[in-house]
Amino acid sequence: MIETHDHISSAFNNELFHLNNTLLEMGRTLENMYEKSINAFDQKNDAASKEVISNDEKIDDLENSIINQIQVLIAKRQPMAVDLRVLVGCTRIAGYMERIGDLISSVNKRNITLIEYNIENEKKDIIDLFSSAMKLFQKSLDCFARKDFKLAEVVRSQDLDIDKQYKYFFNKLLEKMSRQSKLVVPGTHMLFIAKNLERLGDHATNIADSISYMATGEVKAPSRPKISE
Amino acid sequence: MIKEQTKLDIDNVDVFYGKKQAIFNVDLEIKKNQVTAFIGPSGCGKSTLLRCFNRMNDLIDICKVSGSILLDSVNILDKKLDLVRLRTKVGMVFQKPNPFPKSIYDNVAYGPKIHGLCEDISELDEVVEKSLKSAGLWNEVKDRLNEPGTGISGGQQQRLCIARAIATNPDVILMDEPCSALDPIATARVEELMQELKKNYTIIVVTHNMQQAARVSEKTAFFHLGHLIEFGNTEEIFTSPNEIKTQDYITGRFG
Amino acid sequence: MFDISLYFIFLLGLSSYYIGKNRAKKNINLITETGGLESHYGMYLVIWTILPAFIFYLIWSVISNYLIKEATLGSIPNDLLPNNLSMQKLFLDSIIVVAKGGSSLSKVPEISVAFYQNFAFYSTLGKSISTISISLISFFIFYKKIDSNVRAKNFLERIILVFLFISSIIAIMTTVGIILSLIVETTKFFQDVTIFEYFFGLLWSPQMALREGQVAAEGSFGAVPVFAGTFLITIIAMALAGPVGLFSAIYLSEYASKNTRKIVKPTIEVLAGVPTVVYGFFAALVVGPFIRRTSESFGLASSSESALAAGLVMGIMIIPFISSLSDDVINSVPQSLREASFGVGATKSETIKKVIIPAALPGIVAAFMLAISRAIGETMIVVMAAGLSAKLTANPLDSVTTVTVQIVTLLVGDHEFDSTKTMAAFALGMTLFAITLILNIYAIRVVKKYREKYD
Known part of the structure; x- marks a missing residue:
């Protein structure tokens, strides 16, 4: 837990509470988009994918609202120590979430293209990757909701698993594509989807890192252990 | 050459007002040519400690100080110490600008005059000009040195008081909430001046304004109820303090 | 000289405090509209009951005192009237003393004594009656006025201002009076003694x-x-x-x-x-x-x-x-x-x-x-x-x-x-x-x- 006592200024407390709620809403919206994307991919539902893409606007709006709130808070409260770190952390988290939104809509754009191809053999691997990234993202959201920076360590370690999973899928698909030329077009799209999901996992980790920064003031080294592609 | 030379070594200092203990066992090292800020809620003892450094507490009968404070390895709490010499070495600037009701010139010349620091008038003129220049006030007052020091603006008065303090060529300047009676522009001027002055002097500033402490100081000490809670680099104190009490105070969470 | 009419207006004034207060209490809108207190209206009525009547009383006293002397002087038979002005004054004083029941060494004309007593009696009577009536009339007028949402608070403020002003004027006038009398007497002195002698003379022996x-x-x-x-x-x-x-x-x-x-x-x-x-x-x-x-x-x-x-x-x-x-x-x-x-x-x-x-x-x-x-x-x-x-x-x-x-x-x-x-x-x-x-x-x-x- 980061917070110790309430501020003397109750207005300050309320403003922080509102900021927190806006971030949680952004997280929930992303979660929702993400779940829809899995189904859309699984069922080749282009209408659902289009809906998810249109939802990205809402994410952008929420991000703007968060940045505005933080801006006003800094101007009004001149935050120090933990407050300062929370606001800096929230700024970063909002940025990561916005990029996660972009990644999800990019995945869905490729899904719409993939509908006309037969990808039954590769589907399962992608869905596995989807759910791993989903779990990671949900965990980082939990981590934020509970302000639990110990959970952040867990997120960090699980990101490695996704990287492995991606690497494995990448090599496997690349090999298939070299043998079956009809797989080149859908395979490329699937490679991008997999890459996006891997990036999504990275951002989820970044969110967790931001939370542990908020708690401790330590900025984690950006060079996280990574498996080379 | 050691980069951070110790100017004041405060060791095991207790201060009593009668039976009430105001400072508990404080250990602190003030580095040379740095600005050290003392922060803490009212009544936390920061001003009391500051006033130990030039023995201003001697003016209060019931105030007793124990422990040792070494200024360049001389214990200034020594009963036999020459207070006059100490106070020329440790200048002080107060919360409210308090220029003497004399001319601007006489305000600055006051210290050098009573200590006989200058041989003749031209030397005194030089000291006054130099001090006023150091205090960043020379250009504003050079044409009206004979006007009363109480007639200039609050910010100028405070800089006049700084000029008065540095006219006796001290090593250390103590500032007791020097900007609390000033507007933001005048405050910015004084803060700017502090950055300039620390090249030649060691500055200790007591302030209620956390942002000010964060802006002007290299080291910050946080006091609470007479105890030194945390002392360290200002950057760390204001971004990630070690003590919960420090954090609660600087983030406005104090009861 | 204190007489019954002063007691009357004083008593009326005292009771008018409560009357005014009650009147204000009954007029529901008054307090909310004027922002005054009930007691303000009590004081308001007190002032209007006492002040005009009292001022009238004082003016009458001063004027009648002057008139009575002039008239009594006129009533003295010519043959008894001294020619010297200060002797006339003395003679008049003796008449007044006798008229008030005292005795005088000098012989005073009965007719003038009677005249004085008469004049004094009617003057006092008239004064009492008119004082009481003025007090009553202004009491009723201003009692009615309380109904018409008059602002008693502001009125009282003005009264206080006037009172304070008069107090300070009294202090100043006293000083001025003292200085004036000093100047007058000093001028007389310098008619007898030269300024030069006074300021530069080295001998002081007025004895x-x-x-x-x-x-x-x-x-x-x-x-x-x-x-x-x-x-x-x-x-x-x-x-x-x-x-x-x-x-x-x-x-x-x-x-x-x-x-x-x-x-x-x-x-x-x-x-x-x-x-x-x-x-x-x-x-x-x-x-x-x-x-x-x-x-x-x-x-x-x-x-x-x-x-x-x-x-x-x-x-x-x-x-x-x-x-x-x-x-x-x-x-x-x-x-x-x-x-x-x-x-x-x-x-x-x-x-x-x-x-x-x-x-x-x-x-x-x-x-x-x-x-x-x-x-x-x-x-x-x-x-x-x-x-x-x-x-x-x-x-x-x-x-x-x-x-x-x-x-x-x-x-x-x-x-x-x-x-x-x-x-x-x-x-x-x-x-x-x-x-x-x-x-x-x-x-x-x-x-x-x-x-x-x-x-």
Whole structure:
């Protein structure tokens, strides 16, 4: 837990509470988009994918609202120590979430293209990757909701698993594509989807890192252990 | 050459007002040519400690100080110490600008005059000009040195008081909430001046304004109820303090 | 003269407070609309019930008093009327005394006495009736007015303003009156004695004019020795009280502990409460003889009445003025100035000399001025200890006299009111007044020039 006592200024407390709620809403919206994307991919539902893409606007709006709130808070409260770190952390988290939104809509754009191809053999691997990234993202959201920076360590370690999973899928698909030329077009799209999901996992980790920064003031080294592609 | 030379070594200092203990066992090292800020809620003892450094507490009968404070390895709490010499070495600037009701010139010349620091008038003129220049006030007052020091603006008065303090060529300047009676522009001027002055002097500033402490100081000490809670680099104190009490105070969470 | 009508309007006024209050209570909108209180309306009605009637009563009294005298004078039969104006006045006074039931030595005409009694009776009757009716009428008019949402609060504010204004005018008019009477009498004096003689004459002996027809009936009115005596004694007194008072003030405010101060300051102030006559006999019976004996043992001629004795005792008397006032002033010099001075390494005495005294100068000068005026105006000590002889001398062991003492001796005893001797007292008073005024103005200028203003 980061917070110790309430501020003397109750207005300050309320403003922080509102900021927190806006971030949680952004997280929930992303979660929702993400779940829809899995189904859309699984069922080749282009209408659902289009809906998810249109939802990205809402994410952008929420991000703007968060940045505005933080801006006003800094101007009004001149935050120090933990407050300062929370606001800096929230700024970063909002940025990561916005990029996660972009990644999800990019995945869905490729899904719409993939509908006309037969990808039954590769589907399962992608869905596995989807759910791993989903779990990671949900965990980082939990981590934020509970302000639990110990959970952040867990997120960090699980990101490695996704990287492995991606690497494995990448090599496997690349090999298939070299043998079956009809797989080149859908395979490329699937490679991008997999890459996006891997990036999504990275951002989820970044969110967790931001939370542990908020708690401790330590900025984690950006060079996280990574498996080379 | 050691980069951070110790100017004041405060060791095991207790201060009593009668039976009430105001400072508990404080250990602190003030580095040379740095600005050290003392922060803490009212009544936390920061001003009391500051006033130990030039023995201003001697003016209060019931105030007793124990422990040792070494200024360049001389214990200034020594009963036999020459207070006059100490106070020329440790200048002080107060919360409210308090220029003497004399001319601007006489305000600055006051210290050098009573200590006989200058041989003749031209030397005194030089000291006054130099001090006023150091205090960043020379250009504003050079044409009206004979006007009363109480007639200039609050910010100028405070800089006049700084000029008065540095006219006796001290090593250390103590500032007791020097900007609390000033507007933001005048405050910015004084803060700017502090950055300039620390090249030649060691500055200790007591302030209620956390942002000010964060802006002007290299080291910050946080006091609470007479105890030194945390002392360290200002950057760390204001971004990630070690003590919960420090954090609660600087983030406005104090009861 | 107090009569029943005044009691009446007073009682009516008293009850109208409650009547007005009740009236306001019944008028529900009144309080909310005018923002006043019920008691404001009580007072409002009281003022309107009493004030106009009372003013009318006073005016009637003054006018009727004048008319009654004129008319009575007219009623005196011509053959009995004295030709001299002041004799007429005396005669009239006797008539009034007889009319009021007294007796008079001189024979007064019955007819005039009866006339006076009649006039007085009807005048009093008329006055009472009209006072009571005015009071009643204005009571009813303003009782009704409470209904029409009149703003009693504002009205009361104005009344208070008028009251305060009149009070301050009374103080000013009194001063002006005193000065005017001084000027008038002084001018008369200077018709008898030349200004030159008064200001430059070296001989003061008004006693010569005691008997009419004496050779030196005019007396001598050279005021120089009198003022010289005054200044000599004042200088002696200030020479003692100035340093002692100031130094004790500095000790009290800067050095003494709180407890010492608590005891010493009131003790010094007790000195101010000792009646001057006590100082007087102390000076005459203890200090005077002591000084004479001491100076004789040094081979100096001295009388037991000496300027030194009076001056010293007077100095003791005015110490508390200087010390107490200066102490207050020094105390009000802000602590921050002391700290500033100590902060640059000044010692206590340097701080006092260079910072505190200059900052407190206006107050200290004011304290000195007050002490000097006290010394110049002091009479009792000098009468008892310094003597009456107007000698022009700078020898403090000699007996001298002062202005106030001369005024006392000039006015004590029986003399004619318009004799030169009496008017000389006014001239002395006027000069004394002028001197203190000039001293004060000069002191203000000094203060302005040297004061170091702190804020």
